[in-house]
Amino acid sequence: MKIVTRAELKAMPIGTLYTEFHEDGKKGWPFGPDSLFIGDCGYIDDFYMIGIGTPDAESTEVLFDRQGEMEQQGAAYPVDLATDREGMYQDHCRYLVWEPEDIRDIVARTAWFAAQQGEWNATRRYRIRKPDGTTRADLDASEQDARESAQPGEVVERMYERHETEWRPV
Known part of the structure; x- marks a missing residue:
């Protein structure tokens, strides 16, 4: 806003x-x-x-x-x-x-809410992938924080969102 x-x-x-x-x-x-x-x-x-x-x-x-x-x-x-x-x-x-x-x-x-999924308490989990395809880190953070942590050439992937206590693949 x-x-x-x-x-x-x-x-x-x-x-x-x-x-x-x-x-x-x-x-x-x-x-x-x-x-x-x-x-x-x-x-x-x-x-x-x-x-x-x-x-x-x-x-x-x-x-x-x-x-x-x-x-x-x-x-x-x-x-x-x-x-x-x-x-x-x-x-x-x-x-x-x-x-x-x-x-x-x-x-x-x-x-x-319309799908009656309960309380929304989303937290995203990100993975930083190296250019060779291996992963360097998994982060519970904002996308901006994950991108700032990535080195040149590395890719940030969103893996999961947490809703209440359950992690769901994205």
Whole structure:
């Protein structure tokens, strides 16, 4: 995750997840993404986005009715994925964005839980392989630490991930 300016957000790839960031905790730290960046409008200082925080509705009246039904009766409606314009026109706005690695990790964890695999407590184990094919070391570390430990010409291989107390081959 990182905080970016309006200009930086407008230069990001389509589908970037973000939320508006208010400095100095004026509204507290954001709890999660609420919009998808779609692209620069081009003809005006604005951009296209999809707000993912409301139910799909064909009118404002229906939207308010559905929000009330969801709150009071536990009703469920699909998310509204219509493209809209952001419409703030304020160059000083900043945004908290979720980077592709963040999204990948969130999706992986969600899939893990959806498969009812239990608590996620992944630790990776890496092997450093010499150019002649023999191994020099096995490490319980981050990939960056393993890569820093490798000598020129050596290859870092991810061997296992630990989930709770079980090691699983990758």
